[in-house]
Amino acid sequence: MNAAAAKELPIGVFDSGVGGLTVLKALREAMPHEDLIYLGDTARLPYGTKSPASISRYAGQATALLQQRNIKLLVVACNTASAVALETLRSQMDPLPVIGVVEPGAAAAVAARPAGRHLVLATEATVCLGAYRNALVSRDSRAAVTELACELLVSLAEEGWNDGSIAESIVLRYLSELPDSAREPDSVILGCTHFPLLKGTFEAVFDDTVAIVDSASTTAVAANELLDELSLGREATGGGNLTLLATDGATRFARVGGQFLGEELTWRDIEVVDL
Amino acid sequence: MNAAAAKELPIGVFDSGVGGLTVLKALREAMPHEDLIYLGDTARLPYGTKSPASISRYAGQATALLQQRNIKLLVVACNTASAVALETLRSQMDPLPVIGVVEPGAAAAVAARPAGRHLVLATEATVCLGAYRNALVSRDSRAAVTELACELLVSLAEEGWNDGSIAESIVLRYLSELPDSAREPDSVILGCTHFPLLKGTFEAVFDDTVAIVDSASTTAVAANELLDELSLGREATGGGNLTLLATDGATRFARVGGQFLGEELTWRDIEVVDL
Numbered sequence: 001m002n003a004a005a006a007k008e009l010p011i012g013v014f015d016s017g018v019g020g021l022t023v024l025k026a027l028r029e030a031m032p033h034e035d036l037i038y039l040g041d042t043a044r045l046p047y048g049t050k051s052p053a054s055i056s057r058y059a060g061q062a063t064a065l066l067q068q069r070n071i072k073l074l075v076v077a078c079n080t081a082s083a084v085a086l087e088t089l090r091s092q093m094d095p096l097p098v099i100g101v102v103e104p105g106a107a108a109a110v111a112a113r114p115a116g117r118h119l120v121l122a123t124e125a126t127v128c129l130g131a132y133r134n135a136l137v138s139r140d141s142r143a144a145v146t147e148l149a150c151e152l153l154v155s156l157a158e159e160g161w162n163d164g165s166i167a168e169s170i171v172l173r174y175l176s177e178l179p180d181s182a183r184e185p186d187s188v189i190l191g192c193t194h195f196p197l198l199k200g201t202f203e204a205v206f207d208d209t210v211a212i213v214d215s216a217s218t219t220a221v222a223a224n225e226l227l228d229e230l231s232l233g234r235e236a237t238g239g240g241n242l243t244l245l246a247t248d249g250a251t252r253f254a255r256v257g258g259q260f261l262g263e264e265l266t267w268r269d270i271e272v273v274d275l
Numbered sequence: 276m277n278a279a280a281a282k283e284l285p286i287g288v289f290d291s292g293v294g295g296l297t298v299l300k301a302l303r304e305a306m307p308h309e310d311l312i313y314l315g316d317t318a319r320l321p322y323g324t325k326s327p328a329s330i331s332r333y334a335g336q337a338t339a340l341l342q343q344r345n346i347k348l349l350v351v352a353c354n355t356a357s358a359v360a361l362e363t364l365r366s367q368m369d370p371l372p373v374i375g376v377v378e379p380g381a382a383a384a385v386a387a388r389p390a391g392r393h394l395v396l397a398t399e400a401t402v403c404l405g406a407y408r409n410a411l412v413s414r415d416s417r418a419a420v421t422e423l424a425c426e427l428l429v430s431l432a433e434e435g436w437n438d439g440s441i442a443e444s445i446v447l448r449y450l451s452e453l454p455d456s457a458r459e460p461d462s463v464i465l466g467c468t469h470f471p472l473l474k475g476t477f478e479a480v481f482d483d484t485v486a487i488v489d490s491a492s493t494t495a496v497a498a499n500e501l502l503d504e505l506s507l508g509r510e511a512t513g514g515g516n517l518t519l520l521a522t523d524g525a526t527r528f529a530r531v532g533g534q535f536l537g538e539e540l541t542w543r544d545i546e547v548v549d550l
Contacts (some may be wrong), residue, residue: 043319043325047523152431158426165444169440169441248325249326
């Protein structure tokens with residue numbers, strides 16, 4: 001394929017469900033002329049409580065499906081899959097590039113708060129693997145990292161109860177599990193793609209001085225830079241097409257996903273595929 | 276196989292995850308001499324937000340695995356699978372018996388509150404299918420039924436936050452979505468196997484006069500009666516063995532499942548199987 005044709009190819013975005021639509025939304029804002037294909041593995045979500053072996057297998061199958069659609073870049077929009085399977089997916093996609101959400105989030109947090117105390121809110125699998133801890137400490141040896149699994153916040157965002165007293169009480173209850181020293185961080189990293197929806201709640205709970213780092217927007221910036229670097233970015237005309245694939249439940253995907261993407265969807269907008 | 280040998284066979288219990296352990300616990304209490312094999316399809320949970328086609332396929336595969344282990348009775352301990360796939364599983368198990376959790380729960384509610392106003396708390400899939408509504412109205416044409424999807428309560432029970440102000444606020448918030456007339460029911464049916472853990476919260480929220488119907492214990496009573504009827508009940512000596520199978524994540528299964536079963540489990544107690 002010649003270089004001009006390669007630029008026209010879509011970016012593939014993969015997540016366990018609808019959460020990655022926060023990343024998709026950020027990608028569209030950063031690169032409005034790129035074509036995007038999103039695959040949500042809704043038949044097997046959530047990944048956050050599953051074993052690394054299962055997560056790797058599922059992520060590999062999702063990637064294979066996107067490869068068949070001729071993508072030029074794979075964005076792993078799922079924190080759990082990024083934490084577990086990024087290197088495996090890089091081998092599978094080689095020589096085409098892969099970008100996850102953990103590294104850009106960690107880089108942004110370290111840039112915002114050098115030698116800072118970072119609090120990572122994530123799913124159980126992401127916390128167990130220490131993916132953010134490793135990414136933060138490898139960039140800034142003075143970083144102090146606390147990771148906290150907050151599964152309930154995933155359901156809270158899916159239910160659309162993003163603000164108000166219930167959301168704040170749940171966040172405060174999770175924080176109460178931490179030692180005092182970790183409760184006043186310099187940065188809070190939203191280490192699950194569902195959590196940007198709760199940004200207002202985090203802003204209400206944490207002090208104004210805390211940097212709230214959202215890996216959706218940081219990943220979009222990193223993806224844009226990577227395409228430029230590889231001369232794979234599309235010209236700023238045309239494009240902007242969006243294809244939404246899910247492995248199950250188009251109706252629920254449309255209803256919940258619409259909130260994440262920030263626009264109304266109907267089940268007709270979603271193509272159900274088998275993995 | 277002769278009749279005596281058939282009585283010695285285990286009862287198979289199937290759920291999408293750990294929730295069905297509340298049913299398993301009730302079965303053990305009702306029939307302490309029966310051998311029990313529990314299969315939690317943790318690799319593909321939750322079923323409650325998936326499509327009927329996927330739920331039926333998964334339930335069929337789980338049943339086939341339990342059939343290979345020579346069970347004498349299948350208990351479908353998952354409300355969603357009972358609502359979606361019970362008839363399919365009955366064909367698959369034929370001539371051996373199958374019991375779900377919806378029918379016993381509905382029967383108990385109708386017996387407790389004839390001509391009553393019933394409030395069914397369940398998952399999205401169970402509500403969409405109207406399984407409890409049908410089961411209630413077919414038994415008592417004067418029954419008034421309201422069904423309410425409460426997905427967040429599933430995560431709440433898995434997190435172990437069963438009591439206290441957060442649990443009560445979440446239940447009250449769900450109830451606030453109902454018309455006034457439905458907020459003061461005669462019975463509340465816990466139409467998801469996770470919900471018996473929150474019984475204390477429901478008792479705090481609802482008036483003392485409300486019958487709280489737990490399909491775990493009603494299903495155990497029904498299973499016991501069915502085995503007696505078919506002369507398939509084991510003699511009251513020996514037995515009482517428990518085998519726990521899961522399709523993923525023995526460590527999490529042990530930690531969360533222990534709360535549901537009401538006894539400590541370690542990952543060594545769980546055999547991970549592939550479906």
